[in-house]
Amino acid sequence: MSMNSRWLPMPIHSLLLLVVWLMLNGSLSPGHLILGSILAICIPLICAPLQVPQPKIARPYRAIRYILMVLGDIVVANIQVALLVVGPMRRINPGFVAVPLDLQDTLPITVLASTVTMTPGTVSCEVTEDRKWLYVHVLDMPGDEQEVVKHIKQRYEAAIKEIFAC
Amino acid sequence: MNFWVELLISVLLLLGGVFVLVGSIGLIRLKDLYVRLHAPTKATTLGLGGILLGSMVYMSHQHGYLSIHELLITLFLVITAPVTAHILAKVALHHEVAMMKRTRNQHHVDTARSQLPPQEQSRDKD
Numbered sequence: 244m245s246m247n248s249r250w251l252p253m254p255i256h257s258l259l260l261l262v263v264w265l266m267l268n269g270s271l272s273p274g275h276l277i278l279g280s281i282l283a284i285c286i287p288l289i290c291a292p293l294q295v296p297q298p299k300i301a302r303p304y305r306a307i308r309y310i311l312m313v314l315g316d317i318v319v320a321n322i323q324v325a326l327l328v329v330g331p332m333r334r335i336n337p338g339f340v341a342v343p344l345d346l347q348d349t350l351p352i353t354v355l356a357s358t359v360t361m362t363p364g365t366v367s368c369e370v371t372e373d374r375k376w377l378y379v380h381v382l383d384m385p386g387d388e389q390e391v392v393k394h395i396k397q398r399y400e401a402a403i404k405e406i407f408a409c
Numbered sequence: 410m411n412f413w414v415e416l417l418i419s420v421l422l423l424l425g426g427v428f429v430l431v432g433s434i435g436l437i438r439l440k441d442l443y444v445r446l447h448a449p450t451k452a453t454t455l456g457l458g459g460i461l462l463g464s465m466v467y468m469s470h471q472h473g474y475l476s477i478h479e480l481l482i483t484l485f486l487v488i489t490a491p492v493t494a495h496i497l498a499k500v501a502l503h504h505e506v507a508m509m510k511r512t513r514n515q516h517h518v519d520t521a522r523s524q525l526p527p528q529e530q531s532r533d534k535d
Binding site: 263266267269317318320321324325328329332335336337338339340341356357358360361363364366367368369370371372373375376378380382384388 | 428431432434435438439440441443444446447448450451452454455456476477478480481487488490491492494495498499501502508509511512513514515517518520521522524525526527
């Protein structure tokens with residue numbers, strides 16, 4: 244066990260590196276397997292000291308469902324933004340909102356901020372130092388700005404909380 | 410090549426092209442940096458997604474095995490697009506970039522710049 248953690252401090256990252264290396268080269272030849280394995284062992288060894296402890300993904304099944312939901316939302320976002328961009332400019336009513344965060348760790352907040360950027364009408368701008376607020380720029384603000392906050396919190400933040408069980 | 414495969418590839422490429430075009434039109438038409446951020450982060454993701462899917466179908470059909478490079482490109486794109494947008498927005502906040510006059514809640518910019526919690530502005534002020 245100690246050997247394992249000494250040579251493979253980040254086993255999931257190592258596996259990911261190997262898989263990505265093989266995918267990039269598009270081959271399963273022994274040469275690439277060996278080279279990929281060497282990279283998959285060396286890079287985590289160098290990077291391990293930089294690691295910041297993060298909460299574990301508690302429910303992988305939920306994570307997959309979340310990814311599919313976000314992919315669907317990206318398609319919707321694209322069509323919405325396309326219509327707004329091509330349509331008359333006076334229909335665009337931009338604005339800022341501050342979304343109160345329940346998440347505390349950096350990884351879940353990063354996931355939420357990225358999701359907010361990729362999904363309809365919102366781009367995340369800044370997180371406050373105490374990690375309690377996320378500033379979001381809204382492309383087309385509805386009359387009641389709390390709608391946006393509620394949407395982000397219910398649709399995305401709640402799901403992320405479940406995935407990381409925090 | 411099979412007609413239906415060709416049709417599928419063409420549709421994917423055209424769809425992708427349209428969305429990339431819309432993203433670029435957005436860059437020209439939209440009025441300030443914050444609003445402009447929305448066009449390339451979103452329209453381009455689906456646009457490139459369509460083009461990459463088309464490429465994937467074409468390559469898989471030509472070579473007879475599943476081509477997965479494109480999936481990697483999509484993955485990198487989905488990871489980098491929000492980060493780029495975030496950094497650009499952050500820079501804009503610090504440079505106090507001019508924004509559309511009707512942008513609501515402009516007071517948030519001042520606190521966001523110093524990463525401070527938002528200050529509730531009294532309703533009667535604005």
